[in-house]
Amino acid sequence: MQSSEIKRYHSHIMLDGFGVSGQIKLSKAKVLCVGAGGIASPFLYYLAAAGIGTLAIIDGDTVSVDNLCRQILYTQNDVALKKVDVAKAKLAKLNSEICIEVFDDYLDMANAQALFRRYDLVADCSDNYRTKLIINDVCVAGEQPFVTASARQHKGHFAFFDGKGPCYRCLFDELDVQQEESCHEVGVFSPVLGMLGSLQAIAIIKFLAGYACAFNQLLEIDALTLQQKLFTLQINKNCVLQHHSAVRHEVVPEQQVQFVSCLKSLHRKYQLIDVRSLSEHNQRNLGGECIPLENLATYFAKVSPTECIVLYCQAGKRSQLACEILASMGFKEVYSLVGGVSGACSCCV
Numbered sequence: 001m002q003s004s005e006i007k008r009y010h011s012h013i014m015l016d017g018f019g020v021s022g023q024i025k026l027s028k029a030k031v032l033c034v035g036a037g038g039i040a041s042p043f044l045y046y047l048a049a050a051g052i053g054t055l056a057i058i059d060g061d062t063v064s065v066d067n068l069c070r071q072i073l074y075t076q077n078d079v080a081l082k083k084v085d086v087a088k089a090k091l092a093k094l095n096s097e098i099c100i101e102v103f104d105d106y107l108d109m110a111n112a113q114a115l116f117r118r119y120d121l122v123a124d125c126s127d128n129y130r131t132k133l134i135i136n137d138v139c140v141a142g143e144q145p146f147v148t149a150s151a152r153q154h155k156g157h158f159a160f161f162d163g164k165g166p167c168y169r170c171l172f173d174e175l176d177v178q179q180e181e182s183c184h185e186v187g188v189f190s191p192v193l194g195m196l197g198s199l200q201a202i203a204i205i206k207f208l209a210g211y212a213c214a215f216n217q218l219l220e221i222d223a224l225t226l227q228q229k230l231f232t233l234q235i236n237k238n239c240v241l242q243h244h245s246a247v248r249h250e251v252v253p254e255q256q257v258q259f260v261s262c263l264k265s266l267h268r269k270y271q272l273i274d275v276r277s278l279s280e281h282n283q284r285n286l287g288g289e290c291i292p293l294e295n296l297a298t299y300f301a302k303v304s305p306t307e308c309i310v311l312y313c314q315a316g317k318r319s320q321l322a323c324e325i326l327a328s329m330g331f332k333e334v335y336s337l338v339g340g341v342s343g344a345c346s347c348c349v
Ligand SMILES: [Zn+2]
Pocket: 165, 166, 167, 168, 169, 170, 171, 236, 239, 240, 241, 242, 243
């Protein structure tokens, strides 16, 4: 380590349990931040300041005036500019010694798997359930640790998952992504986002520097009462991701279960299957044939396993199970539609 680095990171190096070795570990670490908004703003500042070797940011949005009240990475002069470009320029001014990679894009199932493999840790700084579930599912598939946080009005939630289970889906069984409310609709107290970003930075810097970390706990903070609650999370046996990895690996090799968030993103011929009941299908569907989950194995026993199959249900839980069933039967190209009928984007409805 050079003397300039020792000078720069002196306050961390002096800490018990951190030392020079902790700083060297940070300089070799690669962290991916999904989203560049209110939680990401303080998070990215702290990680850049701490000397994380490679800091990557993915976000496809531009800065708007209504962001400025909570996304403190940006100023009035940045309005209409790409968030990742502004973020990169600001963070490079703070620390020119680190590598900052940016992706002007939104995270989806198609880009997440390859992207996540390039980094040691993933930080969920997104503001919507669809993205949170993608991060969760890809991290759990690769047993990759990740931090996640979300805020609503005066309350915030933070968790650091080890990637082996429990997970985000263990908490929220069948998320109806359509009922999701944005900060715009319900409001959010912006300093809460600052607390959450700082908590994520604390967790990641601690982990990378080699401190003992408490995984799989959910911290709830209430800015009005200043009360904090800490919950120890347990694996939900109904969680669709089935955290008993030995069983899961035996039945379904991970790479065969894939997700798709929009049917239009699959640029190939596929068979669309609704795995809900016929009555659910008749009420509202996204097209395709209705083969209820319990009849799936019988039906597909006669179908060539080279076919590309896209499965959907109400919220994505049954279709993922269906995906695993078909994968165990030898199908190589099976996709589960993230969010199902409830979460379908406008072009899939
Ligand atoms: Zn789970």
